[in-house]
Amino acid sequence: MGLSSTTDDSTDLKLDETSLEVSHEIKYKGVKVMPFIIGNEMFDKLGGFGIGANLLVYLTTVFNMKRITATNLLNIFSGTGNLGTLVGAFLSDTYFGRYKTLAFASICYFLGMLVLTLTALIPNLHPPSCQKGSSKCAEATSGQLTILLSGFGLLIIGAGGVRPCNIPFGADQFNPNTESGRKGINSFFSWYYFTTTFAVMVSFTVLVYVQNSVNWALGFAIPTFLMFISCLFFFVGTRMYVMITPQGSPLTSMAQVMVAAIKKRHMHLPDHPWDSLFAYISSNSINSKLPYTDQFRFLTKAAIITPEDRMNLDGSASNPWRLCSIQQVEELKCVVRIIPIWFAGAMYFVALKQIHTYVVFQAIQSDRRIGIGNVKIPPASFIIFSLLGFSICTAIYDTVMVPLLRRITNREEGITVLKKIGVGMVIAPIALILSGVVEYKRRTMALSMPFVGTAPSEGGISPMNARWLIPQLALIGVSESFAIIGQVAFFYKEFPESMRSFGGSFLSCGAAMTDYMGSSLISVINRVTRDASGRSWLDQDLNKGRLDYFYYLVAALGIINLGYFLVCAKWYKYIGTQGKDIPVAAPMDEINSKHHPV
Numbered sequence: 001m002g003l004s005s006t007t008d009d010s011t012d013l014k015l016d017e018t019s020l021e022v023s024h025e026i027k028y029k030g031v032k033v034m035p036f037i038i039g040n041e042m043f044d045k046l047g048g049f050g051i052g053a054n055l056l057v058y059l060t061t062v063f064n065m066k067r068i069t070a071t072n073l074l075n076i077f078s079g080t081g082n083l084g085t086l087v088g089a090f091l092s093d094t095y096f097g098r099y100k101t102l103a104f105a106s107i108c109y110f111l112g113m114l115v116l117t118l119t120a121l122i123p124n125l126h127p128p129s130c131q132k133g134s135s136k137c138a139e140a141t142s143g144q145l146t147i148l149l150s151g152f153g154l155l156i157i158g159a160g161g162v163r164p165c166n167i168p169f170g171a172d173q174f175n176p177n178t179e180s181g182r183k184g185i186n187s188f189f190s191w192y193y194f195t196t197t198f199a200v201m202v203s204f205t206v207l208v209y210v211q212n213s214v215n216w217a218l219g220f221a222i223p224t225f226l227m228f229i230s231c232l233f234f235f236v237g238t239r240m241y242v243m244i245t246p247q248g249s250p251l252t253s254m255a256q257v258m259v260a261a262i263k264k265r266h267m268h269l270p271d272h273p274w275d276s277l278f279a280y281i282s283s284n285s286i287n288s289k290l291p292y293t294d295q296f297r298f299l300t301k302a303a304i305i306t307p308e309d310r311m312n313l314d315g316s317a318s319n320p321w322r323l324c325s326i327q328q329v330e331e332l333k334c335v336v337r338i339i340p341i342w343f344a345g346a347m348y349f350v351a352l353k354q355i356h357t358y359v360v361f362q363a364i365q366s367d368r369r370i371g372i373g374n375v376k377i378p379p380a381s382f383i384i385f386s387l388l389g390f391s392i393c394t395a396i397y398d399t400v401m402v403p404l405l406r407r408i409t410n411r412e413e414g415i416t417v418l419k420k421i422g423v424g425m426v427i428a429p430i431a432l433i434l435s436g437v438v439e440y441k442r443r444t445m446a447l448s449m450p451f452v453g454t455a456p457s458e459g460g461i462s463p464m465n466a467r468w469l470i471p472q473l474a475l476i477g478v479s480e481s482f483a484i485i486g487q488v489a490f491f492y493k494e495f496p497e498s499m500r501s502f503g504g505s506f507l508s509c510g511a512a513m514t515d516y517m518g519s520s521l522i523s524v525i526n527r528v529t530r531d532a533s534g535r536s537w538l539d540q541d542l543n544k545g546r547l548d549y550f551y552y553l554v555a556a557l558g559i560i561n562l563g564y565f566l567v568c569a570k571w572y573k574y575i576g577t578q579g580k581d582i583p584v585a586a587p588m589d590e591i592n593s594k595h596h597p598v
Contacts, residue, residue, distance in 0.1 A: 028175040029240050030184050036237030037170045037188075038195055043230035044106070044162065045199030050207040050223025051113050051155075062120060062216055063148065064127050064137040077152050082512035084160030085505035092161070092501035094249040098169040099241060101501070105161025106231050112154030113224040119148055121217040164505035167192060171492055171500075172242050179412060186413050189489050190398040193481075197387045197394075204383060250331070250499040257324045257332045260302035264322075267304050269297060273326075277303040280315050280325040287496040290330035293573060295337065303329050331496045334575050338494055338506075341572060344565035345421070345487050346510035346517070351428050351558045353518045355435055355476050356383060358547060359469055365542050366442055366466040377466065385470045389477025397481065417490040418569040424483025425565055429558040431475040436551035438468050439542070446543045460543055494575050525550060 059070035092101040119125040125147055130137035140148070170188050175181035203223070211219030270276045273292065277300065281289060292300075302324040310318040317323040363379035370377055405414030446462035487507060495503030522538060529546075530536040539545030 028173060028181060028242060030174050030181065033173050033237050033240045034170075034188070034191075036233050036240070037173065038191055039233035040106075040230050041166060041170070041192060042195040042199060043226045043233060044109070044166075045196050046202060046207075047113060047223040047225075047227030047230060048109065048159075049200050049203035050226065051116060051220060052203075054208050054211050054219070057212065058120070058216060062126050062129075063140050063144075064130060065140075077156065079512050079516075081156045081159035082163075082508040084156050085164040085508040086502075088160035088162075089164035089502040089505040090249070090251060092165050092246070093499055094246055094251075097243055097246050098165040098172065098501055099238075099243045101161045102165045102169055102234065105158045105165070106227075106234055107158075108154045109158025109162060110224070110227045110231055112151045112156075112158055113220070113227050115147065115151030115154060117217065117220040117224045119144070119151065120220050159508075163508045164501045164503075167488055168492060168500040168503070169241075172244055182412050185492075186402075186489065187398060189485050189492075190394050193485050193488070194391055194394050197391045201384055201387050204381060244497070246498070250496070250502065253324075253328050254332045254335065256320050257299055257302045257328050259321050260324045261299050264301040264304055264306075265298070267301055267306075269300060269304070273300055273303075276305075277326045278305050278309075278317065278323055279303075279327070280311075280317070281327050282316065285327070285498075287327070287331060287498050288575075290327060290334070290496075290575065292326055293330065293333060295573065296333050299329050299332060299336075300326070331499075334494060334496055335499070337572055338491070338503075340568040341418070341421075341490065341565070342506050342510060344425075344561055344568060345483070345507075346513045347561040347564075348425055348428060348483055348558070349510060349514040350518050350521065351432060351554050351561075352476060352480065353514055354551070354554050355431065355472065356386070357518075358550075359383070359435070359473060361542055362439060362442060362469055362547070363466050365446065365460065366462050366464050366469070368466045370465070370467060382466065382469055382473060385473040386477040386480070389474035390481045391477075393478045393481035394485065413489075416574075417486045417493065418572065420486035421483050421490065422562075422565065422569060424479045424481070424486060425558070425562045427475060427479035427482070429555040429562065431472050431479060432551050432555035432558060434475060435472045436548040436555070438472060439548040439551060441468065443543055443546075443548065460541075462543070496575075521554075525553070 055074055056070055059065045059073065063070075065073070088101060088105065092098050096104075125144055127138040127140045127144065167189070170192065171185045174184040174188065176185065207219060207223060210222065277292075303326040305323065309323040312318055317325070359382055360379045363377070363382045368376045368379070402414040406412065409415060442462045442464045445464045446460055449463050484507075491503040491506050492500055526536045526538050529538075529549075535544050537546040537550045
């Protein structure tokens with residue numbers, strides 16, 4: 001699963017008889033900077049997941065919070081961090097660029113982790129421990145909560161800048177105009193998630209063990225130090241990075257197109273719009289030139305030139321809120337076409353979240369003794385099998401399947417990103433159906449055979465060995481390997497170059513929407529299926545509920561979502577692959593002196 005290097009470009013000096021022209025071409029380092037990029041990503045994820053994996057336990061045991069209070073706090077923290085990526089993407093694409101945004105956000109991330117470590121290390125920064133047998137524990141003071149929340153605030157700022165920029169920044173290091181560069185970008189996406197998966201596995205095993213069984217301060221200090229190493233990796237490679245200069249707010253450009261289209265909504269498009277619309281392209285634009293497409297013709301009206309429209313000396317429109325270039329229109333069309341695909345991806349994550357949540361409860365009420373000595377696997381650690389499925393599938397796909405598919409399809413990436421996402425969406429309902437079958441077996445055995453043991457607050461334990469949970473988890477990991485990596489590549493490739501940080505925030509925003517939709521789905525099912533005795537499908541004691549029915553329902557929703565996705569994918573037009581080329585704009589004096597009939 002190797003990263004492909006790109007050819008180093010150099011500075012060309014061109015001399016003619018009248019002038020000396022210096023043209024600076026971008027020097028893509030490709031694989032040469034990957035040790036810094038991947039190293040930064042790995043230690044960043046080790047640090048971030050190492051802190052976040054066990055925060056709920058930390059808040060309830062160290063800060064003595066009630067479960068509902070801690071859960072709500074972490075939901076707000078998670079949701080705000082995901083939605084904050086929109087702000088980070090906007091600032092990156094508009095003002096600071098991806099490098100500066102990542103640099104500032106990484107430092108904030110480290111400082112936030114340092115603050116949380118100090119709350120665990122210094123006794124005065126958290127309430128005293130509960131005494132055994134005590135019914136009431138000391139609550140955190142306002143000062144202690146302020147310091148804790150300041151740490152969360154720094155983490156939110158860090159997440160808002162890192163999440164939308166880290167993937168586009170890594171892909172920026174490869175030349176998209178060469179075959180080796182495009183292969184390098186595809187491999188980078190796989191390596192990125194491979195290192196992320198590795199970090200999650202280490203966090204949910206080693207670091208969680210240290211926090212729970214050794215010491216909270218040490219358990220937080222280790223990931224904080226790893227985050228410090230991540231920052232060092234990032235800054236060491238500074239002089240080698242390709243840094244894309246921001247070109248102003250892409251959101252403003254989109255707003256101008258919508259306003260201009262509304263103002264000209266009563267006008268008629270010419271018979272051959274690609275020959276007569278405003279075709280100005282700024283010389284400073286970093287976006288690829290896009291061909292004219294027939295989709296969303298209403299937006300195309302923003303580029304109709306009228307007698308009232310005047311031009312500046314450089315050929316741009318004097319009033320960009322009345323006249324927009326066809327290039328601006330096509331850039332907005334790219335974003336509009338992406339939204340239905342994004343929604344399908346968000347619905348896919350809803351299904352994933354249910355398995356990741358309820359498999360822990362299934363493990364709690366199953367026989368978790370595995371191997372010699374009847375060692376019990378902690379319930380939360382079963383998620384590792386999903387990560388293993390993800391990692392193994394990613395490695396096999398990138399090293400074995402992609403070269404084979406290239407020979408069959410003649411495509412550098414093997415199959416299109418939408419087909420790759422579709423494969424993951426096909427596998428997800430299968431994993432959910434399998435989960436329902438396994439749960440039916442677990443519940444049936446629990447009700448018909450003597451319990452191995454009992455846990456009064458959780459319900460009886462089924463004699464079914466928890467090994468039966470591994471296939472469904474491995475299968476969902478395979479699904480994620482196709483769907484998630486496919487979505488990352490899709491958002492990077494299909495957004496205009498100046499909006500790729502904004503595109504990088506789409507996955508996080510989808511995750512935020514998934515949290516809300518998943519919670520709403522659970523609340524509705526819990527209320528609708530509740531019987532006279534107060535039991536529901538999602539009863540706290542799974543033996544008295546019907547979690548298998550819930551899995552089948554979510555699988556059915558996944559199949560419906562798959563159908564919706566296939567329709568959207570069939571309708572979708574990849575950026576720059578269809579349509580007619582936009583002609584060069586007419587000279588400024590010609591446009592200003594000529595009234596274009598409409």
